Amino acid sequence: MLNLNFLGKARVEYNGKSVVESFRNKTIALICLLVINNDKYLSREKILDYLWPDSSEEAAKNNLRFNLWLIKKNIGTSETDQEFLFIDKDHCGINMNYEFQCDILDIMNFKPQQDRPIESLLRLKNMFVGEFLEGCYYNNCDDFNEIIIFERTRFENFRVQILKGLEELYEKDGKTEECLNILKEILDIEQYDEEVAAKILTLYMKIGNRGSGIVFYNSFRDRLASRLGIQPSEKLRKKYEEIKQSEETNSQHGDVKCIKLQTICIKDVQYFWMADVVGKLFALKQLKCDTRLNERMLKVLGYIQPDVIPNPKSEGEAEVPAVQIVNAFIHLILSICKDYKLTIFISGGEEMDSVSDGVSKYLKSSKVDGLSIIAN
CATH class of the missing domain: 1.10.10.10 (Winged helix-like DNA-binding domain superfamily/Winged helix DNA-binding domain)
Known part of the structure; x- marks a missing residue:
């Protein structure tokens, strides 16, 4: 033979x-x-x-x-x-x-x-080695x-067509987890397919894993922004808002409120990961981040993230020392972890800038209660 x-x-x-x-x-x-x-x-x-x-x-x-x-x-x-x-x-x-x-x-x-x-x-799927x-x-x-x-x-x-055929059969059989895995495999090939992304969000809602759905959406949105310079479609944003509202409702009924962030890195831009974290934390109004820091710390973080406080540096003022930025960032994280369980997912961790890398390693080694930093 x-x-x-x-x-x-x-x-x-x-x-x-x-x-x-x-x-x-x-x-x-x-x-x-x-x-x-x-x-x-x-x-x-x-x-x-x-x-x-x-x-x-x-x-x-x-x-x-x-x-x-x-x-x-x-x-x-x-x-x-x-x-x-x-x-x-x-x-x-x-x-x-x-x-x-x-x-x-x-x-x-x-x-x-x-x-x-x-x-x-x-059998056909497994031929793609x-x-x-x-x-x-x-x-x-x-x-x-x-x-x-x-x-x-x-x-x-051909591979995408075979995977879509599998996904349809798994969906008919009610095999949600298998269906979800196949959709992720399709998205690894067609990385900007919003229809596949919407199906993934729907399945996360179906199995009650809304937190993972939010993390997935943020990762997909960041991929579109960083590589194509575009935002998700209105249809996909509405699907995200639906799953987000449902997750917030569920979190309010638990003893511990959970916050999950999907973050990205750019190696050659100092503080980029930290700025991304700060921006996404301040965007969550329920955290009331501005009340967790004094005026000086807000001004320091505004140096790396304008969403905190626009134009923090006065004309003629010296650059903000790195140690002050790091201390303000850590203070914000520790304050939030007193009230919430905070999970930070990192996409492209190998591209993290050196300052952010040192801070993330410090936080991991400190084993802060309620804080998880995960590379994905």
């Missing part, structure tokens, strides 16, 4: 034994080229243009003949005595009467409109390299 895998690192196994080691650099490329054109035979001239465009005609023909020989030598006949390749004087192709398994062929045969069981879709011909690039083969790029995009689209 022959097994061909072109997603991730290319693998070719015949009767359970890897034969890739016996191939040359372009042998895998030749097999792959024939497989993705399995519905037709390619002319030898076309293959030469793809894989040996910079060689002389005679050298290119010799290269093709040698690679075809390598394939025939290492991939034997099937149980029905069929040859793997069809070869004549002018054309080459895959013999589709030859029994073999190939990941990309199975995926190419996927039709979204067809009814398939969950097990079938899971990497991108098409991962790590492969062929010098001076521009047309073939363009095919690789095109196919990578095409198989990513």
Whole structure:
């Protein structure tokens, strides 16, 4: 039995034994080229243009003949005595009467409109162990390299369609947690899909995990702002307000009120994470942050976050020392943690500026009651 895998690192196994080691650099490329054109035979001239465009005609023909020989030598006949390749004087192709398994062929045969069981879709999903011909690039083969790029995009689209098919089946079966995980996987690929984001928010409400829904929305909103410079649509904002109001109502009935923040980092901007935290805390009016700090501390934090107090620095005044900013920030956090359980999620923690990094490490090591700082 022959097994061909072109997603991730290319693998070719015949009767359970890897034969890739016996191939040359372009042998895998030749097999792959024939497989993705399995519905037709390619002319030898076309293959030469793809894989040996910079060689002389005679050298290119010799290269093709040698690679075809390598394939025939290492991939034997099937149980029905069929040859793997069809070869004549002018054309080459895959013999589709030859029994073999190939990941990309199975995926190419996927039709979204067809009814398939969950097990079938899971098998296809698990084939995506990497991108098409991962790590492969062929010098001076521009047309073939363009095919690789095109196919990578095409198989990513197949992956999304398969995941959406799974999500629909899980939804019908009432498997909410599985449905939520699949939607997150889709969003990892299509990172700005607001319809998927809205479905995720709806599911968080359905399972009663509104706090995670709020954290998810803030992360998604920050992604749109930082990478595309846009805000979520009105429809998504309304969904967020709905889940936020519901969470606030639930929190008021508990013994401990919970505050969850999703924050982001920019490495080369000092105090950026701290400023992001301060801005989001002051935006929560129920915290009454301005009453937790004296005038001097408010002015100090206004230096890094104008939402606290606009234009805090008078003309001719020296820069605010870092130690004052840090102390005011820590004082605010400690004050809030006396009344609330505060969870701060951090996106892109590896990009945190040095001052904020030191402050976050200090707070973590201090083990402040009611404070959790979590990288996500």
